[in-house]
Amino acid sequence: MTEDPELVARADEADAGIRTGLDRVVAGSSRIFSWAIFAAFAIAVIEIFARYVFNKPTFWAHETTTFLIAAIFLVGGPIALARDRHIRVRVIYDAVSPQRRRWLDILNSSIALVFFAGLAYAGWIMSSKAVFTPTGEIRLEGTGTAWNPPTPALLKMLVLFCVALMFVQTLLHLINAIRRKVPDTDGER
Template identity: 70%
Template sequence: MTKEAEIIAAVEDGDAEIRTGFDRVIAGSSNILAWAIFAAFVITVVEVIARYVFDSPTFWAHESTTFLIAATFLIGGPIALARDKHIRVRMFYDAVTPARRRLLDIVNSVIALVFFAGLAYAGWIMVGKSWFSPIGELRLEGTGTSWNPPTPALLKMLVLVAVGVMFVQTLLHLIAAIRRDVSSPSTTAGEK
């Protein structure tokens, strides 16, 4: 009966798979970021009413909603990593012993760190080109429309920030995997 209660408690606890304090902060931010989706919805409703009821379409609605949804999508990477909801081949992961899971976690973290480092380097180059002119003056890249907001430059910076956050998260996960004690027979995939 105790095992069933533990399973039910783990299922009901939405933060059961969050591994570090940094992950807890990132996962908690999703409640705030969810308002960006709501804002995009409101902007879309305003645009539809302005366009079809008042025959006066806006020039900013499309770019604003595109920016909000793209920004939310980019932040989804660190949130998925924080909640341990990223892609993993569970068929192999669940079939091995806790010691091998630990090894898989270490290998996965090292590969992810290399990937994030390369992506951060590419992001740094993108940000440099979108934030500065060739002579080094601050000039945010715009969309090129009549409104011309600097959303491309802001999104490229957000890519760099999101990748940097995921690099730090993965580094913390690597440290936790290295330190994890797998000698206890009660260690399972969900207990990290």
């Protein structure tokens, strides 16, 4: 079986921003998570047929698809960071020398670390309230519906995991930016 050269070129281009081994693992996981989109679509189609063709609506389809799409959205943050595809204003970045870009990377990573640390703290509080009762028992927060799955607790724990992962990714990016050797250019000190 031969590979399509255009698809290989697109995959190589998508992975061009990968800077660390952790980024490689996170970016590689996107293929697995992309199947969750297909699962959400399949569940929605099943629900449509059950409701409108057989007049037997499900009680689980809406909550399941909402959970899957929310989880995919959350995991998108670490994946975008791993591939260096996050939103960035490039006007200044592209106009400066490689040495100044290195300093901008260091500044950006330092600010992002503070931001992710604050989000991780908030995520810890939010997820611990969703997992533990005031007496310390483990009881996952449910949706409060007839089915009552623990998806709110799972999503809050996923928020904490994704933010902690982005903190570690950013820390590794900061270390790489500090270690990066950039040749001196004339006129810049």
